[in-house]
Amino acid sequence: MxxxxxxxxxxxxxxxxxxxxxxxxxxxxxxxxxxxxxTKVELKLIEHDRRVQTVESEMKHLPDRETAHSLQISMERIAGRLDTMDERLRPIAATNHRLQEYLLEQAKK
Incomplete structure (x- = not known):
């Protein structure tokens, strides 16, 4: 060959x-x-995924809409009770003021 x-x-x-x-x-x-x-986009995607997971885990601890609404209603009820209590204490405050004035007049004599 x-x-x-x-x-x-x-x-x-x-x-x-x-x-x-x-x-x-x-x-x-x-x-x-x-x-x-x-590869760069995958790294960015992983970074964004971690950030989203962080936000989601923090959102779990926050109150939702219904909870915030019930808190708002409770605060309004407390404010109403305080206003009622203030009205009830006015006569007592006036009596104390008159009593203090009387005692000051008696102390001057």
Whole structure:
């Protein structure tokens, strides 16, 4: 078997393989850039996911709408009771004021 007959075919095959490798490298360079961008986006997504989880865990401790409304109603009831109590204490305060004035007059004599 004579290798000189196969040498041009082997050279052509190696040239085609080298050309194919170069074309693949050129085509995949854009793919690498996309892969880097996807990696950056995935890292950002993980960071945002952690932040959302933090916010969700903090939101669990806050009162919901119904709880806030019931607190508001309770505070209004307490304020009404305090106003009623203030009206009830006015006559007692007036009596104390008159008593203090009387005692001051008696002390001057």
């Amino acid at each position: 004579d290798l000189s007959i196969l040498m041009p075919w082997i050279g052509a095959a190696l040239s085609i393989i080298a050309l194919g490798t170069q074309l693949k490298a050129i085509i995949s360079s854009g793919e690498r850039k996309l892969e880097e961008r996807v």
